[in-house]
Amino acid sequence: MSYTTEIQATARDLLSSDQVSCVIGYEVGPRGRTRPAFIYTADDADRLVWNQNCTHNLTTYLHQKLRPNGYTSAPAETERVAIVVKACDSRAINVLVAESQINREQVHVIGVACDGVFEGAGLGRSDGATLQHRCTECGERTPVTYDTLIGEPQAVDTLDSEHDLAHLEAMTPAERAEFWLSQFDRCIRCYACRQACPMCSCPTCLYERDDSQWIGMGNGLNEKRTFHLGRAYHLAGRCIGCDECERVCPVDIPIGLLNRKLAGEVEAAFGYRAGLEPIPSPLTTILSGKEG
Amino acid sequence: MTYEPRIIGFLCTWCSYTGADLAGTARLQSAWNLRSIRVPCSGRVSPELIMKAFDQGADGVLVLGCHIGECHYDNGNHRTAKRLPVLHSLMEFAGLEPERLRLGWVSASEGERFARIVNEFTDVVRELGPCSWQQNGHRPQAVRAILESEV
Amino acid sequence: MQLISHSGLATWLDHLAQETTLIAPRNVDGVLLYRPVQSSGDIVWDFVRPVLSVKEAFFPATERVLTIEKTGQQIRLNETVPDGERVIFGVRSCDARGFLAMDALFANTEPVDVYYTTRRENTALIGLSCNEMGETCFCTSTGGAPDDPTGMDLMLTEVDDGYAIQVITEKGAALLPEITLQELAGEIPQPVLNDPVPFPPMEAWPPQFNDAYWADMAERCLSCRICAYVCPTCRCFDVRDEPLPAENGSQHFERIRCWDSCAGEVYRQIAGGHNPRAAKGDRMRNRFFCKFYYYPEQYGPVACTGCGRCVDACPVNIDITEVMHAVQRLAEVEP
Structure with a gap:
């Protein structure tokens, strides 16, 4: 069948x-x-x-x-x-x-x-x-x-997933800044990345409040960078790497790179990968394992 | 005029802010570049606040809290200790020089330590020069023109 | 009609890029967008359409409409009307047709929008006919054509040994190169057309307002704003005052307007939190009713030019042509 x-x-x-x-x-x-x-x-x-x-x-x-x-x-x-x-x-x-x-x-x-x-x-x-x-x-x-x-369960060798990150990490901070600014520059703030994401579940996004407290409404580079970095941070230890955000982006911003970077950081710090078991990320909990 | 960095300091009111007071009453010299913001706990310093400080033109951000085990709220500084390194690597990945963001622990009795950390940090940031993080062009068109003229 | 050779065109565009701001389809990190170019070498020639429509050059994603300075009791407002002349090359007929809809609101209805109209006056459009329609294009179904010169100042069509130049307006004639152009021998080739999609007449829409179709179709909608932001006719915006850095003792603000989209959840939310269009089906229905019923009724032109951008960009395949088929079918069942 x-x-x-x-x-x-x-x-x-x-x-x-x-x-x-x-x-x-x-x-x-x-x-x-x-x-x-x-x-x-x-x-x-x-x-x-x-x-x-x-x-x-x-x-x-x-x-x-x-x-x-x-x-x-x-x-x-x-x-x-x-x-x-x-x-x-x-x-x-x-x-x-x-x-x-x-x-x-x-x-x-x-x-x-x-x-x-x-x-x-x-x-x-x-x-x-x-x-x-x-x-x-x-x-x-x-x-x-x-x-x-x-279908049948399949075993696959884990492959090295670091090469595209390594390419960026090898750059100087100024080169990385230029890379990301030119990527974020294309953003039109359509929020498709956020809307497609199963983890983006806030009733009101911090970056879409009508008081401009955290970022303005405009399409400036400051605003767009803060949105993308802020969203990446909010997904640290939660992103499961489906890369939907990157797929839906109409202007091909490599958002998945940010998520993979932080997933790697969380794994290095806590030995935790999001979603393998139904337990919350250690990044968002305290020592007892339960939210205080 | 020589360049002087603008540094934002988020100081926990229970220890680091009191430590800063102690440094003052003990007449210890600490760099005036630090603009102190008194917060109830270093755990209250959300990553968004730090990003906003850089967005608005800070050259460096210093977060000072109580030593681990001494938090007035039991575990507030544990949260800081987890969050800041992740934010640090994210901002570094996005092109910030890592030296511009620092987390430290200063207790209420450590006036001398407070002055030393602030002075060291200010020296490091002064050495780096003005931070290019803030995009003052504001409208993308302007920034785009700058980027393209450099290519 | 006159003919310009490939090399003549390149020289002319290089000249325009020197003389004025030349905007043309350009590859920006693998994404095709209308962006300023330094020379004809930057221009991409083989394309269906850029990801974003040429709308953004007239109605940008964010625009400062005025600045506000407050010192003591004194408040000063400064208007920020755009200046600078521009030429846009490589405009597609569907995008130029979008100006019929945009002009109807911003230029032909009081109050006239000075930001939009100033840009329109200061910008010349050089069109480039499509030899064939893209997979998702349906301009012929909404009144246009791949070689329709409506809204252009000059229209170029590729022929055997160069491009045929059609002069549409005086503004276009003034742009023409000073070299003598050959007369075109022979006919301009006709573009290859797609099969048309049904175009339901206005009266077909209101009876379908309460149909279950809208909620069903919209169930997979993500409520993002891609469809509106890539659209050559969507023109909704939101206005807000935001602070700017200021000297001690004074305050400085700017008033900005930014793209907004009826697909977004908060678009229709009102003070107190009530949202009359809280359901996705209601929001999607509004999008299509606006294009084919509300807008023509209020301003005249249909607010869809058949460019097919939303069809290609929608991450969950909400397809405007499928909706047109469905409304046509519903109208036939219950006229």
Whole structure:
């Protein structure tokens, strides 16, 4: 059975037995582009697909499903949804659970043992051969948490993921500043990086308050740099490396570099990688392991 | 006129700020370049405040708190001790000279230590010269013109 | 019609870059954008369309509209009207058509927007016809064409041994190089067209206002603002006063206006926190109703030029042509 038919069968089963109200998965749109899909009836399960253009991290939709009235209200406890995840996306489930954003029992995780997704996927720019950068460096292709596993668990050698960071780290501070300023200069503050991110769950972003207290509303370099660095800092020890922020960026800012840099720092300091287990990052907790 | 750096100091009110007072009453010379901001705890100094200080033209930022184990709030300085190194590496990665940001511990009785840290830090930053972090052009067009003329 | 050779065009553009500010499609770290160029060598020739529309040269992402200085009881306001002449080369027909919509609001409706109109007056547009339409282009369905000269000052079309020059306005004629140009022999080749997409008439829209389609379609929307910011006709903005550094004893502020988008969650939020368009479906519906119903009704032109940028940039494949298909279909079922 192909992954697609397995996912469809699982979804049909979950929906017809009322175990979940919705299956969040992937479909192919009329233009042939793979995109997120929300399936509510067993009959619609045929729309679901699996292919190597399934790049989106669907866990970003869990908030809207399980907390329909916003983050400040209690979760909708009766709601239960199923979601299709890749190995990287599954780490986001663990972080969301660790941070009490969702209850694990309310999510039926359909994990896919993934072979990597293509560059330009979802945007009609996929050549059907080149894997995304993150996938060429991915060491765990089996989801870390799942209720149903599609495909066989695979072991992959962990690859060296430091080379693009090393290139920047070898520069002088002035060269690095120029590199980043020229990258941030293109930013149009569309906030797609933030919106696509499952970890960016603040009800009001610090950098989009209407009082200009932290950064102004303008599109100046100071503001854009502060937004990107601030966002990277807020994701330190929380980012699971799905690189959605980088994929959705309309002006190709290499945001993933910042996230990888800080993930490395947190791992070096605390021996912790986000999402491998449902425990909060040591960076945001104190000695007892519980928020004081 | 020789260059004098502008340094922002975030001082914990329970120890470092009192330590600064002690340095004053003991008539110890410490660099006047430090603009002190009194905070209830070094753990209150969020990374955003430090970034904002640099955005607004600080040449250096010094964060001083209580020694580990002596925090008035039990674990506030533990948070600082975790946060600052991560922020430090981030800002360094984005092009800030690492010497411009420093975290230190000064107790209320360490007036001499306070003066020494401030003087050392000021010397280091003075040596580095003016910080180019702040983008004064403000409108991207202006900055872009500067960047392009340098290429 | 006249003909300019490839080398003649390069020389002319080099000359323009020396004489004035020349803006053209340029590769900025792998991203194609309209940016100032120093010479014709900086220009990218083979492209469908830059990532951002030429709109940003007239209605920038952030614009200072005035500065405010307060000393004691004295308040001084300084207007900051843009100056400087510019020529933009390589404008696509879809972007120039966007000015029909932008002008309708900023220039042809009171109060006239001095910042926008000054830039329009000080800028000449040299169009470049598309030989073929891009994969997601549908300009022919919204009233345009790949070689439509509407809104241009000069229009260039690639022919066998150079470019055919069509003079549209006097401003364009004044730009022409002083060298004698050959007369064009033969016809200008016709561009290759895509199949048109349905264009639902205005009256097709209101009956679909309460349809479940909007909430379903918008469920995957991320509420980012890419679609509005890449659009050649989206012109919503937000205004705020922000402090500037000032001498002791005085205060200095600037009033800025910045792009805003109805797809963003807080766009419609009002004082007290109520949000009449809190649901994503409502926000997406507004986007498409604005383009094809509200805007034409209020200002005349349709606020979509079929450039296809939003189709290509949307990270979750919300496709305006799919919406047009759907509205057409809904209107046929329930006219």
